[in-house]
Amino acid sequence: MDYSLLWLDWKRREALPSYTGTLCGEVKTGEGKAALRELIAGFQAMRGRAPTLSSQKESPCLRLEELEGPGEGFSLLREGEGMRLRGCGKGLLYGAFYLLRHLALGEDFPEKTSSPAYPIRMLDHWDNADGSVERGYSGNSFFFREGGPVCTARTADYARLLASCGLNGSCINNVNVKGNALYLLSGKYNKELREIAACLGEYGVALWLSVSFSAPMELGGLPTADPLDEGVRAWWRDTCASLFAAVPNLAGFLVKADSEGRPGPHTYGRSHAEGANMLAQAVEPWGGKILWRCFVYNCTQDWRDTKTDRARAQCDTFAPLDGLFRDNVYLQAKNGPVDFQIREPVSPLLGRLPHTNSLLEFQLAQEYTGQQRHVCYLPAMFREVLDFRLRHREEQDTVAESIQAVTAVSNTGDDYNWTGHDLAAANLFGFGLLSWDPKADPAKIAREWSILTFGNDPRVTETVCRILLGSRETYEKYTVPLGIGWMCVPGVHYGPSPEGYEYDRWGTYHRATCRAIGVERGPEGTGYTEQYAPALAAQYRDVETCPEELLLFFHRVPYSHRMKDGRTLLQRIYDDHFEGYEEAEEMARAWESLKGRVPEDAFRRVQERFREQLRSAREWRDIINSWFYRLTMIPDKMGRTLYL
Ligand code: GCU
Numbered sequence: 001m002d003y004s005l006l007w008l009d010w011k012r013r014e015a016l017p018s019y020t021g022t023l024c025g026e027v028k029t030g031e032g033k034a035a036l037r038e039l040i041a042g043f044q045a046m047r048g049r050a051p052t053l054s055s056q057k058e059s060p061c062l063r064l065e066e067l068e069g070p071g072e073g074f075s076l077l078r079e080g081e082g083m084r085l086r087g088c089g090k091g092l093l094y095g096a097f098y099l100l101r102h103l104a105l106g107e108d109f110p111e112k113t114s115s116p117a118y119p120i121r122m123l124d125h126w127d128n129a130d131g132s133v134e135r136g137y138s139g140n141s142f143f144f145r146e147g148g149p150v151c152t153a154r155t156a157d158y159a160r161l162l163a164s165c166g167l168n169g170s171c172i173n174n175v176n177v178k179g180n181a182l183y184l185l186s187g188k189y190n191k192e193l194r195e196i197a198a199c200l201g202e203y204g205v206a207l208w209l210s211v212s213f214s215a216p217m218e219l220g221g222l223p224t225a226d227p228l229d230e231g232v233r234a235w236w237r238d239t240c241a242s243l244f245a246a247v248p249n250l251a252g253f254l255v256k257a258d259s260e261g262r263p264g265p266h267t268y269g270r271s272h273a274e275g276a277n278m279l280a281q282a283v284e285p286w287g288g289k290i291l292w293r294c295f296v297y298n299c300t301q302d303w304r305d306t307k308t309d310r311a312r313a314q315c316d317t318f319a320p321l322d323g324l325f326r327d328n329v330y331l332q333a334k335n336g337p338v339d340f341q342i343r344e345p346v347s348p349l350l351g352r353l354p355h356t357n358s359l360l361e362f363q364l365a366q367e368y369t370g371q372q373r374h375v376c377y378l379p380a381m382f383r384e385v386l387d388f389r390l391r392h393r394e395e396q397d398t399v400a401e402s403i404q405a406v407t408a409v410s411n412t413g414d415d416y417n418w419t420g421h422d423l424a425a426a427n428l429f430g431f432g433l434l435s436w437d438p439k440a441d442p443a444k445i446a447r448e449w450s451i452l453t454f455g456n457d458p459r460v461t462e463t464v465c466r467i468l469l470g471s472r473e474t475y476e477k478y479t480v481p482l483g484i485g486w487m488c489v490p491g492v493h494y495g496p497s498p499e500g501y502e503y504d505r506w507g508t509y510h511r512a513t514c515r516a517i518g519v520e521r522g523p524e525g526t527g528y529t530e531q532y533a534p535a536l537a538a539q540y541r542d543v544e545t546c547p548e549e550l551l552l553f554f555h556r557v558p559y560s561h562r563m564k565d566g567r568t569l570l571q572r573i574y575d576d577h578f579e580g581y582e583e584a585e586e587m588a589r590a591w592e593s594l595k596g597r598v599p600e601d602a603f604r605r606v607q608e609r610f611r612e613q614l615r616s617a618r619e620w621r622d623i624i625n626s627w628f629y630r631l632t633m634i635p636d637k638m639g640r641t642l643y644l
Pocket of ligand 1: 135
């Protein structure tokens with residue numbers, strides 16, 4: 001098994017339907033040709049013999065019918081004993097992968113008519129020009145080496161992987177633009193960028209770049225980056241004109257402005273709309289788009305200040321600007337109001353931009369969710385967010401229906417298995433499928449991924465799915481309780497440190513005493529709850545109706561608070577931590593039971609990761625529980641060990 005192919009390692013299948021022996025029809029576009037290439041290679045791998053090609057219609061065959069246009073949808077229908085795949089070039093590509101996947105899953109005639117929910121479905125890489133990856137847990141960058149961009153064989157493998165699960169865009173450099181990444185705009189790397197863009201483009205994947213808002217100063221030597229300054233506008237216009245002309249398939253820019261020390265329009269007393277619109281005008285002649293991040297908050301807060309609430313910041317900043325952005329601007333908001341914690345409410349901002357394109361950002365890189373050393377299957381969480389009703393409207397009210405695009409911070413690197421933890425590849429696959437169809441079922445995704453990856457041994461499939469599907473709740477139980485967030489080691493964000501962020505500048509406090517914990521975010525507190533639609537605000541502001549898993553996100557609560565099942569809050573925290581660790585042990589045992597059933601190298605790699613997960617989970621359990629015990633001096637009702 002070649003694990004570097006991930007879910008594209010097509011395995012031999014007995015008794016394939018006979019149409020896989022012949023391919024007919026003609027394809028013209030690059031993507032159409034890629035579709036044909038994939039079908040030939042896929043059928044060959046599954047059959048053990050190459051299919052024949054014919055320009056005539058033969059029966060039974062797989063007939064490709066390429067339409068003209070940029071459309072991404074496809075229809076795959078039965079035609080007698082054969083099948084017909086119809087679509088524009090990109091559609092054929094997605095349809096081809098759909099067919100191959102479903103043949104590999106054992107279906108003979110997987111009929112489907114489908115088109116993607118969003119026109120932009122992408123990955124954000126936090127890759128730096130020096131080859132390192134910010135929050136990267138699977139090796140170094142494969143886009144950058146020795147200070148500059150490179151196009152390698154992995155770029156092509158990557159493009160295939162993205163297309164095979166429905167993704168069509170990739171922003172290859174870190175939102176924190178530093179070092180040589182600045183020069184991506186300058187023309188210095190046009191040759192490399194052109195190569196990368198062409199390689200991605202063969203598989204329908206557009207290239208995006210992160211840019212620095214102050215590039216006119218850093219690169220252009222101008223005295224200002226004021227978006228209303230004529231010189232600045234002209235600089236961006238000219239820079240875009242040469243870059244877009246030199247790099248076909250460049251789709252636009254991603255910008256982190258006025259965020260965590262990054263430059264932005266606020267420096268010049270201008271709004272985010274003025275900043276984003278200026279760039280939008282510069283890229284417009286090239287059909288370009290601006291993805292403008294909303295991750296804007298005060299990151300130099302004084303912990304003594306109890307009025308400022310980081311959770312409020314994005315809505316406070318961006319909701320009043322709704323409707324002021326140009327059509328080619330997308331506001332990119334993280335799924336929660338703070339920062340990719342294991343449990344956060346859905347960001348209220350997602351419901352507050354009805355007149356603006358919005359782009360939902362998830363994080364596949366498991367920065368706060370175990371850093372690809374712990375198993376944490378995320379598609380179920382993504383689906384929860386996408387399905388969430390924002391309660392602003394009677395209809396078309398879910399997050400999935402309120403956004404226009406999706407992206408995720410990538411979890412890939414140059415590790416042989418791409419994602420560090422072999423099981424983390426399921427997150428990448430799952431995100432792709434959900435970006436195409438936000439109603440895709442996370443349990444089904446897990447099953448498909450397991451079969452495509454490890455083959456069709458029911459015991460393996462059942463065990464892998466059991467591990468994946470319980471993993472998020474397990475991780476949550478042994479780490480940070482009930483939405484409170486943080487409590488991790490500052491900087492690295494791995495391992496427990498209950499007060500690590502308590503007296504820091506990042507605006508992430510729990511303010512625990514011996515009696516109570518949490519920040520009150522109802523109207524008597526910071527008022528964050530009131531950023532939601534009235535029905536949700538009412539639900540969240542009341543401790544009784546607030547969802548329990550988010551209790552400590554929304555409220556300051558005494559440890560004696562009764563949970564719905566009668567336990568005290570403190571006892572619930574103790575119980576979760578003991579249970580969470582036991583569940584982690586159970587997952588590790590389940591994996592052990594697959595020895596000999598999954599390829600030995602993958603088995604070993606995952607076994608190693610489980611060792612680390614258990615070590616770390618034990619630290620989390622004992623440090624969090626002991627910390628609460630020391631603070632409260634209330635023992636565990638069950639008499640389990642807590643440390644003084
Ligand atoms: C987190 C993360 C940073 C990242 C930032 C962002 O805070 O720790 O590394 O730069 O998010 O999303 O911009």
